[in-house]
Amino acid sequence: MSLVYDLHSHSTASDGVLTPSQVVLRAVENKVDVLALTDHDTISGLAEAKAQADLLGIKFINGVEISTNWESRSIHIVGLNFNERDPRIITLLASQAEKRRQRAVQIGEKLAKNGIINAFAETQKLANGEVTRVHYARYLIQIGKVANEKQAFKKYLSQGKSAYVKTQWIDIPTAIEAIHLSGGVAVLAHPLRYNLSAKWIKKLMLDFKQWGGDGVEVAGCGQTKDQRQSLANWANEYQLRASAGSDFHFPCGWIELGKSLYLPENSIPIWECWKTS
Structure with a gap:
């Protein structure tokens, strides 16, 4: 039986409702085998989560979700399996904060x-x-x-409303570089959530690959089978590895830790990047 990977989750360190320890506990309860905590532009929850993961015997991967700008849109890049003490990632996240x-x-x-x-x-x-x-x-x-x-x-x-403020985030290449310099891999988060046409999603993936990106989230909660397969096919087309992540923020029925995170058979998993390293 294959392991259950959930490489996208959030805690109270950013906009989740559970503490890092509680996220890990819930992941264990939901039969997740490998978990990454990927709070928005912060790694402040990693130490607590890792300590809980060690206590409960679940494999834990360092993670972060970095906000970037692309074509006047906010695009999220997930960094995985990096050295959280590396000054390059620390400096970038301090600027984001x-x-x-x-x-x-x-x-x-x-x-x-x-x-x-x-x-x-x-x-x-x-x-x-x-x-x-x-x-x-x-x-x-x-x-x-x-x-x-x-x-x-x-x-x-939201954009266009009275309290909306647009932020000039870093560009995607800058995020990828910081992740790579700190020893991690860069993953394009939830590409179907940016309200882009198929043509523009493929352009985003192409740019991401050309800038050195490593993978794309193929498996997530609430997808149709066809949506997941399309993402897998596009990932292969642009030679990007496939990641799986719930984007968990709080307990609910449709976005839940470890829920329906299988990869299509033609996918090349992102975790193979570090399983052999």
Whole structure:
């Protein structure tokens, strides 16, 4: 029986709702064999997660999800199996953290113009570190401005809305370089979630490969069989290895740790990069 890999998950170190230790525990409960914690632009949860993984006997892989800009869109790059003490990755993530802080402050200022005063300070209380748009959405729910996160983004936080702030993230080659210099592999995260046509997804994959990218997330939660097979075929076309990740943020029925993360038979798994190293 093949191992279950989940190489994309989030904790309270970014915008997840479970602590790093709780994420690992839930992964074990869900029969995951190999787990990566990939919080947004931070590795602050890795030490806690690894300690819990060692205690519970689950294989743990260092991870991070880095925000980048491509063709005026925000694209996420997952770094896996890198040295978290390498100064190159530490420096890059420190820069990303400052960009996130500046954006969070600006969102708070825009919400104040909408009559929602002191939102940044109040939202900080909900975050374990960085303040993200998801934390703002949760605060807006808490104070009764919206009923759920989807409404918060639709009314305030998504592009074109009154509290939206565009961030000038790094470019994809810069993210790939930092991941490689720290000994890791770079994976294009959830390519079907960027509202791109098939033509543009393939252009993104081609650019990513030409810039030195290693893999693409082929298996995720909530896909159709045809979607997964298309991703596998495109990955092979551009000589990218296949990764599997739930993008877990909180316990729910449709996006869950280890759920339906099989790879199509024609896939070349990303973890073969480090199994033999």
